[in-house]
Amino acid sequence: MTQPSGARRTVIFAVVCAAAVAAVTWSLTRARLEQRGTTSPGGGPAVAAPTLASPPASPFVLVRHLAPGSGWSRLALAPLAAPDGPRFITPLSCVRGYMAGTRGLCLASNGADGRAIVFETATFTPTHTLVLTGPPSRARVSRDGRLGAVTVFESGHSYAEEGFSTRTTILDLETGTAFPDLESFTIRQDGTRVRRIDINFWGVTFIPGTRRFYATLAYGGTPYLAEGDLDAREVRVLAPHVECPSLSPDGTRLAFKRADGLRWRLWVRDVASGEEHVIAGETRSIDDQVEWLDDRHVLYQFPSDEGNNLYVVHTDDGTPARRFMGEAWSPAVVR
Amino acid sequence: MYQQPPAPLDAVPPARRWRWPRVGANVWAIGATSLLTDVSSEMVTSVLPLYVVLHLQMTPLAFGALDGLYQGVAALVRMGSGVVADRFRHHKAVALAGYGLSAVAKACYIAAGTAWPAFLAVVTADRLGKGIRTAPRDALIAASARPGETATAFGVHRAMDAAGATIGPLTAFGVLMLAPGRFDQVFVVSFAMAVVGVAALWLFVTAPGGARATGATATARPWARVLDAITAPRFRAVLVAAGAVSIASVTDGLLYLVLQRQFAFDPTRITLLFVGTPLCYFLLAGPCGVVADRIGTARLFLAGHLALLAVYGLLWMGVTTAVGVAACLVGLGAYYAATDGILAAMAALALPADDRATGLGLLATCTTAGRGLAAFVFGALWTYTDTRTALAAFAALLVAGIGVSAWQLGATRALPPPAEARS
Known part of the structure; x- marks a missing residue:
């Protein structure tokens, strides 16, 4: 490529810079307008979706609302009977939410760090705010609303490597205080104490009526299903290759994700017998801590070119998954 | 095409006082x-x-x-x-x-x-x-x-x-x-x-030396020339010196992890880790280059690895104060500033102009492989023993590496500079 000389190259460079600035300005402005709801992602004017004036009666599903408009990214409630109908939009803006009993968790983030906001479920008013050390990934609240769990990413940053780890914090939602770091708990596998530095926890699910929980515990590159006890400050390793467990409402089964090469598959495990089977009705790669719709169906998010939809699948009979609701993320079923 | 000015013009000894590079x-x-x-x-x-x-x-x-x-x-x-x-x-x-x-x-x-x-x-x-x-x-x-x-x-x-x-x-x-x-x-x-x-x-950016007179004959047997260049004693010494210290250099990502475990968990300080080191690197890189041109690239390269050794030492003793964290970040920044560009300069000076890109590429490949191996071994040691053992082992390895490096680079002074550099 020949190089222009003298004044010409200054002119060309100025034109390139101006074009770059103009393109960035246009793109960012458009993105912000889309989020404010002035335009839809397709570029046309946004159609304001009807909303509910008051929270629906239970059972309902709490989601992160992703339709363009003033409600974008807010937590919203939709009745289970009509999940794609009008929603009640709460004032809380979060990337991940969960609620049960009297308390909820709203994890807010700008992409780099985050905050965990504990809210009261009757009025959606924040009661406590905690600073998070990275972008949030998972949120769970125990059925009675007393305990909460938050998982964040802590991305590595260096010239030579790219990696990230996770940090999980369990909170007392009444007082807004954190329990001691899970990594300081006594960890046992087959009765032997595990002492490693590369331990990571993520994806907590609480066992109703107890102060115990299931979670993923990983070390040496392998994720395990683990059962923890907040009072004894102990964690017991149960089975390998289980991530993001979610306990069914009847407490008998765990739905989880398992890596299959480059992809994720959803599985179900019987708590008592340890028997596991893949969920045949969903063959796409699903990376989510699923939420149980009832004792036989799970809900999860899946982003695609069709939008940010939630899907539902039967855990056992192989019926293909179907779309549950659109423009929604991070489901939590309140019965 | 841009040509370097003839030597006498710039052969004036570097000014004694500081000036903008x-x-x-x-x-x-x-x-x-x-x-x-x-x-x-x-x-x-x-x-x-x-x-x-x-x-x-x-x-x-x-x-x-x-x-x-x-x-x-x-x-x-x-x-x-x-x-x-x-x-x-x-x-x-x-x-x-x-x-x-x-x-x-x-x-x-x-x-x-x-x-x-x-x-x-x-x-x-x-x-x-x-x-x-x-x-x-x-x-x-x-x-x-x-x-x-x-x-x-x-x-x-x-x-x-x-x-x-x-x-x-x-x-x-x-x-x-x-x-x-x-x-x-x-x-x-x-x-x-x-x-x-x-x-x-x-x-x-102009392309200096784009039409070198020796070009026609030089390109006839490129691989043989490459082999000649990289097996020339001067460059080989740089290669061995850089390789010896690279297998003892733990990546900053792992060192941050050690710091995070030692120092109380606080989000604002973690951000500081990520911005602190490149910032120190930025501030020190220019001055390090100026100093290297006065006292020699080899000395600065070795001094940079002493800074890394000091960081290992600090972490081995345990960092519990903000001052300790700052010292580690400055140490790491100084290590990068005194080694990364300096090594490239040292290699460039040891290579004939016609084979510079080849030699620099080979050097980067070797040091990357060395650091990759170091990260793997350090991670394994840390996992199966503990932080202090891993740090002590790597400090010992680094001392040995610096020794090998000093010996190799000291030897280069007795060797003639590459042929083209004389022209």
């Missing part, structure tokens, strides 16, 4: 290209793990494995691009191809959307671009430097590079604050920066 317009232009490109690439690097996990639903483990594979491919490409650049004497054209490929890749991140095979292809292209551009770019810097100021030129370049590495992640966070969750906007801004960087390279 006079590295010439070409080095500033290459520095500007690197700054813009580093802002662009660090923006993407800092959000990529999250993007992969949140949007593409890939398993982190799979991403890690593929990442390792790409690093390996990039290391080989680095060597190949050096050979091609030397053979056809088009350092600028090859560098331009590398920067251009990475810029195009930034645009393709947006187009790839959520289809992960397309995404993997784009990541590969991005990494290949980085692999292609490094060696010919460093050869360009070496050829653009005034005689006796090679290390200063590299110092100024690395300072601008580090500035880009500091600004990049901050820009990405800024974009995500303006448009929460919109990773596509990060890619748009990154692409725009990359395009401006490529334009700066194309428009303002």
Whole structure:
């Protein structure tokens, strides 16, 4: 490529810079307008979706609302009977939410760090705010609303490597205080104490009526299903290759994700017998801590070119998954 | 074509008082290209793990494995691009191809959307671009430097590079604050920066020595010449010296992890880790280059590794105060400033101009492999014993490495400089 000389190259460079600035300005402005709801992602004017004036009666599903408009990214409630109908939009803006009993968790983030906001479920008013050390990934609240769990990413940053780890914090939602770091708990596998530095926890699910929980515990590159006890400050390793467990409402089964090469598959495990089977009705790669719709169906998010939809699948009979609701993320079923 | 001024003009001894480094317009232009490109690439690097996990639903483990594979491919490409650049004497054209490929890749991140095979292809292209551009770019810097100021030129370049590495992640966070969750906007801004960087390279960087008289005969047997160059005693000494310390150099990511475990958990201080080191690197790179040109690149290279040794020592004793954290960050920044660009300058000075890109590519491949091995061994030691044992072992290894390095570099003084350097 020949190089222009003298004044010409200054002119060309100025034109390139101006074009770059103009393109960035246009793109960012458009993105912000889309989020404010002035335009839809397709570029046309946004159609304001009807909303509910008051929270629906239970059972309902709490989601992160992703339709363009003033409600974008807010937590919203939709009745289970009509999940794609009008929603009640709460004032809380979060990337991940969960609620049960009297308390909820709203994890807010700008992409780099985050905050965990504990809210009261009757009025959606924040009661406590905690600073998070990275972008949030998972949120769970125990059925009675007393305990909460938050998982964040802590991305590595260096010239030579790219990696990230996770940090999980369990909170007392009444007082807004954190329990001691899970990594300081006594960890046992087959009765032997595990002492490693590369331990990571993520994806907590609480066992109703107890102060115990299931979670993923990983070390040496392998994720395990683990059962923890907040009072004894102990964690017991149960089975390998289980991530993001979610306990069914009847407490008998765990739905989880398992890596299959480059992809994720959803599985179900019987708590008592340890028997596991893949969920045949969903063959796409699903990376989510699923939420149980009832004792036989799970809900999860899946982003695609069709939008940010939630899907539902039967855990056992192989019926293909179907779309549950659109423009929604991070489901939590309140019965 | 731009030619270096004849020696007598610049043979005046370096001024005794401090002055702003006079590295010439070409080095500033290459520095500007690197700054813009580093802002662009660090923006993407800092959000990529999250993007992969949140949007593409890939398993982190799979991403890690593929990442390792790409690093390996990039290391080989680095060597190949050096050979091609030397053979056809088009350092600028090859560098331009590398920067251009990475810029195009930034645009393709947006187009790839959520289809992960397309995404993997784009990541590969991005990494290949980085692999292609490094060696010919460093050869360009070496050829653009005034005689006796090679290390200063590299110092100024690395300072601008580090500035880009500091600004990049901050820009990405800024974009995500303006448009929460919109990773596509990060890619748009990154692409725009990359395009401006490529334009700066194309428009303002001249290709020194593009039409060398010896060219016709030199290209006849490129591989044989390459072999001659890299087995020449002077360059071989640099290669051995750099290799010996690289296998004792723990990557900053692992050292941050040690720091995080020792120091009470506080989010604001973690941000400090990520910005602190590149910032110190940025501040110290230029002065280190100037000093290296006065006292010799070998001495500064060894001093830089003593700084790394001091960081190991601090971590071994246990860092429990903010002052300790700051000392570690300054130590790491000083280590980078006194070793990265300085090593490139030292190698460039030990190589004949015709084989510079080849030699620099080979050197980068060796040190990358060495550091990769070090990271693996350190991680294994840490996992199966404890932090202090791992740090003590690596401190011992580093002392040995510095010893080997000092012996090798000391020996080079007795050797004649490369043939072309005399002309």
